[in-house]
Amino acid sequence: MTGTTRRGRGTRAGLDRERILNAARDLDPATLTMQQVADALGVDRKALNHHVTDRESLLEMLAVDAFRRRFSSSELDLGSTWQDACRGYAGALVSSLMDIGAWVDHLPFTTPDDLAIIDPAEELAARLRAAGFSLETTSRGMHLLMSICQGFAREVVTAGYSAQDPQVAHLRDALGASTGGYPVLRELIDAEIDNHGEAQFRFDVDAFIAGMERLL
Template structure:
């Protein structure tokens, strides 16, 4: 039995293990219960073979998250002839949808050179539409950065809100209002009582509308 186990397991180099094989194995496992040992078992190697390439559970989740983001953003296309407004919306929507699709691993996306490279092509196209419309390159880059930041924040808020108990900020607001006089903060109380949520499609559309209208006003100002 020991001989069979020894033949089955080995260090990362000796068994030909690499990051691609580790990612492929990790994709088949539940991110909530993902461990180095689980990946090692799925690959039929010793735990040390996996830790040779990636350190611990957090390292595994980062590797899995970056792979998911890169694979999905590489297929994002900005159609020829797209105006800058639509281009910004496409960049933001793609970022938001990819992050939402990443689910539990979204917080582990680190936006290292590989993930940033995946977004360069669509960003270059949208940057060109902004410059062609009359924005200078600095403002154009800031506009793209702004809509992607909004998309990231919205996606993370949606995922937090989907957890048991909802988004922690909503619970904190409710608790704070419960300690105050009933006549205080009437607007917030009505919003709280109605269960109003900012973690929906309407909020995301609102955010992008405000940004784009602001940019249009800036462009129209001599």
């Protein structure tokens, strides 16, 4: 036999989750295939199925790994109040999501334990409960805060970290092709407000906190 000697399936091929992650971390998520990873490991493509079922599950595993490593290394300051905790948690979450770049599109984002961020999530939940929020409001509030962070980070990554919002650009083109009308939308577009910068993120979190304070 010539070329790379391939071994069998699963554990008999000497595979484990960490070996797969190490082989795939530096590959481009846009073009990543199961075959690429198998080739990098020197195993048969089917050997990967013992640990990952398909390309999507592989991309999710890599995205979670990238997020875990980035979030665990971030400097998390939750302050002393529940408002501080919301701002600190959200800031670390967004910076971590933005830092993993293209992997963010493949990150499953449902509950805190899915992303291995238990400790700060527990502290945030405890602060909210101690402030007087019910279990339901705490759960819904944390879900909303994470959704805000996820949406903001994904928009920034998709836009290439640019202040120019692609959707605003499309709207500008559409309005430019029309005659008259829509004066307020035209005014907003002409103002060229940066909706992808730090000021926008602070606004998002402040609006969330104001809403939670109203619920108290």
